[in-house]
Structure formats: structure tokens, C-alpha cells
Amino acid sequence: MAYHPILWTFRRCPYAIRARLALASSRVTVELREILLRDKPEAFLQTSPSGTVPTLQLPDKVIDESLEIMVWALQQNDPQRLLDMPQEGWGLITVNDGPFKAALDHTKYTTRHPDLDPKEERRKAARYLLSLDERLVGQAWLFGDRPTLADLALLPFVRQFAHIDRAWFDAQEWQSLTAWLDQFLDSEVFLLVMRRYATWSEDDAPNWFNG
Incomplete structure (x- = not known):
């Protein structure tokens, strides 16, 4: 039987979502293992040096950084040319990550950061989102008429921020950003990567995932 990489993942984690997006685009088949972050299985902890998702288990190494997983997957196969991206895209990803x-987490998890003003943290996040909106005016994607790695890397985090208070988000003056997000949420690939899987158990048959 051919060996397939193993992806340890958690459905709602934005880092894991973007890894699954790249894997779906690459059409590389992986065994998907859904875990609970509050109850991490020992097999996962023995695999992942950081104990974080996503973690991609390969025959010769383990990758536990989501962006590295995305690049690895697309280096295997990149039919949408997602890696064909201006250098500026890497800068957008750096600011996003x-x-x-940080501002997203400070806005969403206010009880964890009692020393910070959540409204000011939301304003910090909004300034970044406004810059994305300006970039998206008149075009469907960050760098024109087709998606790149930057789109896939950023969208799960913009989604997470929007869902903190979707009514507030929709009331802001960033129509192009909202259109960009909504086309993603309505896409077949998003529905694919957000499919629900049972929590992994050693006794279960493998869950195979590809695009």
C-alpha cells in the first residue's frame, strides 16, 4: 500500500484551514486526523514537536508550521499557480501572522487580556483590513483576477475576525473586503475543507482527503 502523508488538524483552527486549502488545491492525498485541542492524543504529541495543529507527518520529516505545509503541498502540485505571487504577498502574510x-486574538479573547482595551485592539485590526480593502477595489483577489498563496493564507483569519461580530463587520466601509470574504465562504473548496470528520481514533478506518 502506498504511503500517504498524515495531516493532524482541528476543523476550526485558521492555521489548519489554510493548510487544508493548499492541500486541496494541490490534490495531494493525505490521511486526515481530526483531533480535539483540549484532549490531544498521545500519538499526535509524539509526532508534533510543538504540539500544535496543523502538523504534517511525512516519511522523512514532520512539518508543524501551517505556511510551510502550504508551500510543501504546492511544490508537489500547483495547478492554480498559487505560488506565482509577487514578493509583496509574503509581506502581507507576515503582517497577517x-x-x-495579535489584534484579532486580543479582540476575540478579551478575558485572556484584561490589561488591553478590546476596542483599541479592534481598531488595530481594522486598519489592516482597510488596507486589504483598498488593494481589493476593482479586483476579485489580492493580486488581480486569480487567487495566490496570500489569499489562501489570509482568508481564514479574516473569516475568524469577521465572526467575532459579523453585524459590526458588515457595517464597516470595506465592501471589497466583504465581497472577497463572501466569495471564499461560498466556494466549493471552503465547503470541502470545512467538512466535519469524527475525532481520530486508532481503531477507526483512515479519512482520506484531497481536492
């Missing part, structure tokens, strides 16, 4: 993700 750094200052924006």
Missing part, C-alpha cells in the same frame, strides 16, 4: 493575528 504577526500584528493582525
